[in-house]
Amino acid sequence: MxxxxxxxxxxxxxxxxxxxxxxxxxxxxxxxxxxxxxxxxxxxxxxxxxxxxxxxxxxxxxxxxxxxxxxxxxxxxxxxxxxxxxxxxxxxxxxxxxxxxxxxxxxxxxxxxxxxxxxxxxxxxxxxxxxxxxxxxxxxxxxxxxxxxxxxxxxxxxxxxxxxxxxxxxxxxIPPERLQRVRVRPPDTPVIITVASVQPLKNQLRLVGVLGRCLRDLPDLELRLVGREVGDYGLRIRQAAARLGLANRVRFVGEVDDPLPWMAGSSLMILPSLWEGLPGAALEACALGIPVLAADLPGTRELAAHFPNLSILSLDQDDDVWAEAAVRLIRAGARPPDDAQACFAHSPFxxxxxxxxxxxxxxxxxxxx
Missing domain, CATH: 3.40.50.2000 (Glycogen Phosphorylase B;)
Incomplete structure (x- = not known):
């Protein structure tokens, strides 16, 4: 050496x-x-x-x-x-x-x-x-x-x-070659994605109720959870979805080598975490131009200062408010690729x-x- x-x-x-x-x-x-x-x-x-x-x-x-x-x-x-x-x-x-x-x-x-x-x-x-x-x-x-x-x-x-x-x-x-390999493609039917290990700190259980309310306006909507399951938290989410009749609307993708292609085929990234340092998944979605709805945390506020496609919302707001915001962002759609790339290139990330x-x-x- x-x-x-x-x-x-x-x-x-x-x-x-x-x-x-x-x-x-x-x-x-x-x-x-x-x-x-x-x-x-x-x-x-x-x-x-x-x-x-x-x-x-x-x-x-x-x-x-x-x-x-x-x-x-x-x-x-x-x-x-x-x-x-x-x-x-x-x-x-x-x-x-x-x-x-x-x-x-x-x-x-x-x-x-x-x-x-x-x-x-x-x-x-x-x-x-x-x-x-x-x-x-x-x-x-x-x-x-x-x-x-x-x-x-x-x-x-x-x-x-x-x-x-x-x-x-x-x-x-984010390494530029990772972004260059991915092309954003709107799904045929709306998809909400969350990318994180499935555990209480990431608060995915909260999304079951939000999903139920979103379905009133977007009846074909699907929720995808990308990440490894920790303990029995995934089971708790499945049980909550089943109680609300949403079992066929919640898909557990599991752990993947690269979540970017999954994000690129989604309508909205949602992040209901109880705490994040600086959420990498939200940053990746922002770089692609995918709309992001995230809990109001110090790390998400830092990202929102640089990316207009990231909206933050207090976890104290009820599921109806979260669902209303999610539907609005899904209908607004992703940013044009050139705009998203330029925004990311001029960011500190x-x-x-x-x-x-x-x-x-x-x-x-x-x-x-």
Missing amino acids: ADDVLRVLHVLGRMVRGGAELRTVELAESFGGERVRSDFLVLSGLDGPLDARVRAAGGAVIKCPLGPLFLLRLYRFLRAEQYDVVHSHVHYFSGVILATARLAGTRGRVAHFRTAVVNDKPDSMLRRAQLGVCRRLLRYAATDLLAVGEGAMHGAWSPRWRADSRCRVVYHG TASRAREFHYAIWSRTRATA
Whole structure:
């Protein structure tokens, strides 16, 4: 490997098709084997569907499962490999990762906040104490604190984050070749699509009632859920649809390699999430010119400031209001492709901007060596 190639180790839970994982793999691929080599350390120790893409981009997937000897194994690995940068994407647990990296002599230590919500475990005094320790370790060990949006940085780190010189918001981008492969085609009958893992935080259950009310005006309407099912939440949605006589109007597509073709054949993207950092699926739909109806959240407000085809609505509004907005957007139709492409090209969400921003952060380790 050339001496001038930066070696970056990304830390994630598992290489699944989630927003953080996909965006980080796309970032690694965007360097095309030049300037940066990205390896990925996964804390679950499990194989993932994105492992092959990491290897095809020239990186390695290192399995380092959590356990009694985890910190010792991580320390020894970092000492041996001498990465230029450790870039951790595991929220507050990044404090543990980066503190170990500091002890191992890694110069660049980046924590990346993808959301402001820690929702994987029940709230308790012990849990709060653990998160407090992790935050203190971040203050001690992180050279840079990144977030996918201002709302995520505000919630995850501090309302006064701008006073911390380590804090920066970096919007992720969409590789242009992905957009170029897709042509928007209005469906023969109206289709609402939602793209997200099927779980309570994404709030797809709310859409069953909205769908029922939309059918009064659009009797041929179908709802498609694209994403892997988590736990029994998909079953709960199926049961709710069956109770309302809508079972044949709700289609579970499952996990797909690329959701863009599914979006391109839809009338409306809908996002009723309880929380999002910066919703990648909504950004992708905006880039295609597909109308988007999203819950009023900090991340969706940031997108709406740049894309006129994204409408936001409070989750406090009832299903009738959501249905009225959905029907209006479906009838308005998609933006002309040239307009959508021009809008996206002038936005801060391009892949080239994200790539160069990350490289500027990572390469400072060489400048200060």
